[in-house]
Amino acid sequence: MDHGQGPPSTGSGLGSAYFDGWSWDGADANIGYFIEGKGAFQSSPFSPDAALPFWGNADGSPVQSFYFQSDGESQVVNVLVAGGLWSPFSSLGWYDPNSNAWGWIIDGDGSTAVGQSIAFTPTAEFGLFFVPDSSSYDSPKYFTNSALDSPAAADVTLALQEGLTLPIYQQFAVFEDQTGGYYVGVEDRNPTVSDNDYNDMIFTLSGTPEPNMGPMVVIALGAFVLFRRFR
Numbered sequence: 001m002d003h004g005q006g007p008p009s010t011g012s013g014l015g016s017a018y019f020d021g022w023s024w025d026g027a028d029a030n031i032g033y034f035i036e037g038k039g040a041f042q043s044s045p046f047s048p049d050a051a052l053p054f055w056g057n058a059d060g061s062p063v064q065s066f067y068f069q070s071d072g073e074s075q076v077v078n079v080l081v082a083g084g085l086w087s088p089f090s091s092l093g094w095y096d097p098n099s100n101a102w103g104w105i106i107d108g109d110g111s112t113a114v115g116q117s118i119a120f121t122p123t124a125e126f127g128l129f130f131v132p133d134s135s136s137y138d139s140p141k142y143f144t145n146s147a148l149d150s151p152a153a154a155d156v157t158l159a160l161q162e163g164l165t166l167p168i169y170q171q172f173a174v175f176e177d178q179t180g181g182y183y184v185g186v187e188d189r190n191p192t193v194s195d196n197d198y199n200d201m202i203f204t205l206s207g208t209p210e211p212n213m214g215p216m217v218v219i220a221l222g223a224f225v226l227f228r229r230f231r
Contacts, residue, residue, distance in 0.1 A: 016060035019173040021196030030197035031185035046080040053224035055174040062170035065145040067127040073207045079113040081202035086133040096123040132188040142171035173198040181206025
């Protein structure tokens, strides 16, 4: 389970990409290394092995609120990585940013999510939410609109013990797949008490039936910014 702070990993082309953190899982194990097929993910069959652009600001900081468009099409999540102590019990869902509609994509039941391919049909505009260590919608959870976040109970307890505050932060990292759709990484802890590796769940998100008709991120500010490591 991710806990505490560590030195940042090196090699980001921007030098400050928000997801490019040190990982308690091992050296060079954050989602940036996964995307490029380097470090701990060298030769991973699940890595796109490419320098893909990510959804963020030009200085490498996160866009704090974004959602997707489905155009009424069914969407598919393929789970590639699910790590950390909480992973068998963590859940993933979608929500409508314009109403109270929501639905489960992965309802954590204690089994591994890796290898699952889940189809779901959200509303025309939808965001994602992640529930660490729970399958209850009423539990603390993180949204692609970070203003809706409620930190995990374990994080609140640790922050109180250490006299820390828990700022609202973007818990999702989104990379644009060159063939349509997206790679998405999730951080299951608040950044104040986390290693910020965004590898606690990694999945692809795409539309069906045509891969090049995947959902489109919509936001007034921010853009896809190229993330590339220098050797």
